Structure formats: structure tokens, C-alpha cells
Amino acid sequence: MADQDAQTPVGSEPSALSVLRWDELPEGPVLVLLDQTRLPAEEVELVCTDVPALVRAIRTLAVRGAPLLGIAGGYGVALAAARGYDVAEAAGLLEGARPTAVNLGYGVRRVATAYWAAAEKGAGGTEAAAAALAEARALHREDARASERMAEHGTALLEELLPGQGYQLLTHCNTGALVSGGEGTAFAVALRVHRQGRLRRLWVDETRPLLQGARLTAYEAARNGMAYSLLTDSAAGSLFAAGEVDAVLIGADRIAADGSVANKVGSYPLAVLAKYHHVPFIVVAPTTTVDMGTAEGTSIIVEQRSGQEVTEVTSPGGVSEGAGGGKVVAPLGAPVYNPAFDVTPSELITAIVTEEGVISPVTGVGLAELCARSSQVTIS
Numbered sequence: 001m002a003d004q005d006a007q008t009p010v011g012s013e014p015s016a017l018s019v020l021r022w023d024e025l026p027e028g029p030v031l032v033l034l035d036q037t038r039l040p041a042e043e044v045e046l047v048c049t050d051v052p053a054l055v056r057a058i059r060t061l062a063v064r065g066a067p068l069l070g071i072a073g074g075y076g077v078a079l080a081a082a083r084g085y086d087v088a089e090a091a092g093l094l095e096g097a098r099p100t101a102v103n104l105g106y107g108v109r110r111v112a113t114a115y116w117a118a119a120e121k122g123a124g125g126t127e128a129a130a131a132a133l134a135e136a137r138a139l140h141r142e143d144a145r146a147s148e149r150m151a152e153h154g155t156a157l158l159e160e161l162l163p164g165q166g167y168q169l170l171t172h173c174n175t176g177a178l179v180s181g182g183e184g185t186a187f188a189v190a191l192r193v194h195r196q197g198r199l200r201r202l203w204v205d206e207t208r209p210l211l212q213g214a215r216l217t218a219y220e221a222a223r224n225g226m227a228y229s230l231l232t233d234s235a236a237g238s239l240f241a242a243g244e245v246d247a248v249l250i251g252a253d254r255i256a257a258d259g260s261v262a263n264k265v266g267s268y269p270l271a272v273l274a275k276y277h278h279v280p281f282i283v284v285a286p287t288t289t290v291d292m293g294t295a296e297g298t299s300i301i302v303e304q305r306s307g308q309e310v311t312e313v314t315s316p317g318g319v320s321e322g323a324g325g326g327k328v329v330a331p332l333g334a335p336v337y338n339p340a341f342d343v344t345p346s347e348l349i350t351a352i353v354t355e356e357g358v359i360s361p362v363t364g365v366g367l368a369e370l371c372a373r374s375s376q377v378t379i380s
């Protein structure tokens with residue numbers, strides 16, 4: 001496969017923000033991504049003309065967050081089909097790009113299944129490619145709708161748990177419009193609370209080492225005019241102790257059948273803190289993030305990333321240039337433990353909010369029941 005991508009600046013008008021779109025250019029279709037590695041400094045588009053370019057964008061986190069990974073993976077298969085590449089090979093490359101977010105494999109397999117179903121019915125290459133694109137678009141639309149419904153269910157749950165008050169909400173990583181076909185997962189709940197005039201403050205964990213909180217959530221909060229404050233991850237404990245957190249809202253990359261949740265590293269310590277301080281710990285994720293095929297959270301594969309992400313920082317203050325382009329802030333060759341995610345067991349989770357409803361001791365609804373309600377397309 002040819003490997004070609006290009007970068008073009010986009011306008012700075014906030015309403016022009018477009019996270020991911022399919023474009024038909026004279027030379028063929030492309031997938032255009034907002035390059036999240038360049039935010040908040042620049043809104044720059046990354047144009048993927050083929051699957052290797054998209055795989056690279058996924059690995060470098062130019063496109064990221066569980067629901068958006070599913071959407072991007074789905075469009076990636078459609079791109080391969082439209083450009084006449086081997087769809088099975090493309091699907092394998094895309095699915096293998098990152099291991100933890102279940103949505104990536106879901107989006108890839110769902111669109112590939114639509115392609116093969118059309119081909120089996122005797123459709124030619126162009127028609128089968130059109131079927132793949134239609135499925136990717138359907139997934140994209142469904143995710144936008146799921147966002148809205150999660151925001152509705154999430155705000156109703158907050159009202160139930162903490163009636164009649166304004167909220168100080170703590171969040172981790174980035175779960176807004178940048179990860180979704182709509183306004184996101186956990187962030188969408190906070191945004192709805194803000195629009196109701198009930199958000200006293202959104203506490204935004206910076207989210208080491210790649211700073212999705214500082215770079216992306218703070219960016220989204222500012223764009224939406226929300227009252228927010230940024231904190232280092234390690235400052236969360238003192239915030240709980242001071243009674244300044246009413247609820248924690250986070251997203252998920254994979255929810256196992258036992259109700260445990262894999263999410264950005266640093267989520268589990270927040271859950272422990274929340275339990276100790278009797279603060280609700282709420283996970284917000286679409287049913288596409290539920291993986292009933294993984295029985296226990298301990299079986300979830302947690303992506304291990306490069307040590308350079310820890311030994312080097314890209315902000316000023318380092319002492320020398322590192323191979324990863326940042327400033328080296330650790331002794332040369334320092335061994336590093338850098339898991340991208342951690343797993344929070346279900347006993348630390350107050351509720352899981354999905355587009356189909358809420359799982360919690362309050363509602364008495366369980367994961368299996370919720371997934372049965374879901375209109376999610378079943379794929380093998």
C-alpha cells in the first residue's frame with residue numbers, strides 16, 4: 001500500500017472544529033482527522049489517504065479515545081475498500097494498532113462485515129465499498145446519538161445521587177467531542193450540567209504522561225465557556241480531602257463482563273480516593289465499549305507505551321533534547337513503567353452510564369440486561 005499523508009492548517013474559529021470526516025477528492029477518498037497531538041496550540045488537519053497513515057495516526061494518538069477509535073477504524077476499512085486495497089489485511093492492521101479500546105476492533109469488524117456481506121451477495125467492488133462506507137457513517141451517527149443519551153442519563157443520575165445542588169465534578173483524560181461522533185461520554189455529562197447552569201467547577205486532571213487533560217479537556221472546557229481548573233494528577237487527593245469533589249466522571253476503553261473498567265492510567269487511584277471519601281465514581285461509556293467476551297477485568301490487555309513518554313517532557317523546563325523530541329528529565333536509560341490504562345474493579349464504581357441506561361445498585365440493572373437492550377449491531 002502506498003503511504004502518504006499531508007497536513008493543512010484549518011481556521012481558528014471554534015465552531016469550525018471538525019474531529020473526523022470523510023472527503024471525496026478528485027484523486028480519491030481520504031479520511032481527514034483533527035491532529036490531537038497538535039492541540040491546543042494549533043488546529044491542524046491530518047489527511048489520511050491510506051490505512052498505514054491511519055494506523056500511524058492511531059498509534060501516535062493523533063486520533064484517540066475509545067468511541068472515536070471505533071469510528072476511525074470503521075472509516076479506515078471503508079477507505080481501504082474504496083481505494084481497492086485488501087480489506088482483510090487493512091482490517092488486521094487497523095485492529096492491531098492499539099490493544100485496549102474495544103471500540104477499535106468493533107468498528108473495524110462491523111464495517112468489514114458489511115463489506116463482505118455485500119461482496120457475498122454478488123456486489124462489485126464499488127458497491128461493496130459503498131456498503132462499507134454506509135456502515136461507517138451509520139456507526140458515526142449512532143455514536144453521536146449515544147452521546148446525547150449518555151448526557152441525559154448521566155445528568156439524571158447526578159440529580160438522583162446529589163439532589164438539588166450544583167456540582168464540582170472531577171474528570172480524567174479527555175472524553176469530549178474529540179473522542180466521539182457527538183459531544184463525548186463523561187465530558188458530555190459535565191457539559192449538559194454546565195448548560196443547565198449547575199456546574200460549579202470541572203476539575204481537570206492533567207493526565208500524565210501525555211496530558212490529555214491539560215491539552216484537550218481544558219481546551220474543550222474553555223471552548224464551551226465552562227468553569228474549570230486544571231490540577232496535577234497527584235493533587236487530586238488533597239482536593240477530595242478538602243471536600244471539593246462532589247462526583248468523579250470518567251470514560252472507559254473496555255468494560256469487562258464483571259463490570260470492571262479499563263480507562264486511562266490514573267483512573268483506578270481516583271476510584272480508591274472516591275470510595276474513601278464517599279464520593280460517587282461514575283463511568284460514562286457507550287455500549288460499544290462493553291466487552292461481554294472478556295469475563296474479568298484482570299484479563300484486559302493494557303497497552304504499554306514507550307518509556308520516552310515518561311522520561312521526556314515537551315513542556316519547557318527539561319535539561320536537554322531527547323530522542324523523542326522532548327526535554328529529558330530522567331537519568332539516561334532510566335527504566336520506565338508506562339501503562340496507558342489501568343483497571344478499576346466494579347466494587348469501586350458507583351454506576352456505569354450508557355446510552356441504554358444506567359447500571360447501579362440504584363437502578364438494579366446489570367451489564368447483560370443493558371447490552372440486551374442495545375440496538376448495537378452484532379458482529380462475529
Ligand SMILES: CSC[C@@H](O)[C@@H](O)C(=O)COP(=O)(O)O
Pocket residue numbers: 061064065066067101172173174175176179184185186212250251252253263264265340
Ligand atoms: C470516551 S473516551 C474514554 C477513554 O477512551 C479515555 O478516557 C481514554 O482513556 C483515552 O485514552 P487515549 O490513550 O488518549 O486514547
